[in-house]
Amino acid sequence: MKxxxxxxxxxxxxxxxxxxxxxxxxxxxxxxxxDFTGHVTDFHVGYEESGPxxxxxxxxxxxxxxxxxxxxDTKLTGKIFGSLAATEKLSVYGELSAAFDATNSYGxxxxxxxxx
Numbered sequence: 001m002k003x004x005x006x007x008x009x010x011x012x013x014x015x016x017x018x019x020x021x022x023x024x025x026x027x028x029x030x031x032x033x034x035d036f037t038g039h040v041t042d043f044h045v046g047y048e049e050s051g052p053x054x055x056x057x058x059x060x061x062x063x064x065x066x067x068x069x070x071x072x073d074t075k076l077t078g079k080i081f082g083s084l085a086a087t088e089k090l091s092v093y094g095e096l097s098a099a100f101d102a103t104n105s106y107g108x109x110x111x112x113x114x115x116x
Contacts, residue, residue, distance in 0.1 A: 019047075019049040021045065022045070022047070022048060023045050023046075024044050024045075024059065025041065025042065026042045026044070027040070027041045028040050036068050038066055038068045038070065039066050040063050040064065040065050041064045041066070043061045043063070044061040044078070045059065045060070046058055046059025047059075052085075054082070054083065056080075056081065056082035057082070058081075060079075061076070061077070061078070062074050062075070062076060062077070063076075063077040075099050075100060077097065077098065077099045078097070078098055080096050082094060083113075086112075089114055089116075090113070090115075091115075092110075093110070093111055093113065094108070095108065095110075096108055
């Protein structure tokens with residue numbers, strides 16, 4: 001529980017080595033076996049800071065959801081993300097994403113990364 005309480009302060013206290021706004025266009029396509037199911041294209045603007053042992057960012061904008069043989073739909077989407085160095089070779093990262101519509105949807109990503 002203490003880690004959850006100190007994590008935001010640790011991310012803010014990290015001296016930024018790289019910081020600033022950015023724009024990104026990203027396309028994610030889906031397949032079931034060899035059957036194309038559709039794709040989503042994000043048109044986001046964001047802000048990211050990276051320091052020697054922590055990084056974080058936020059981005060948002062419209063996303064075009066295009067199912068195969070279906071009608072495209074545009075929704076507001078966004079995500080917040082961050083990583084924290086546990087050791088020189090091990091980092092922990094996470095992401096929370098959301099798509100806003102009549103029924104909002106959310107996604108998470110969490111993991112550890114070991115560098116050789």
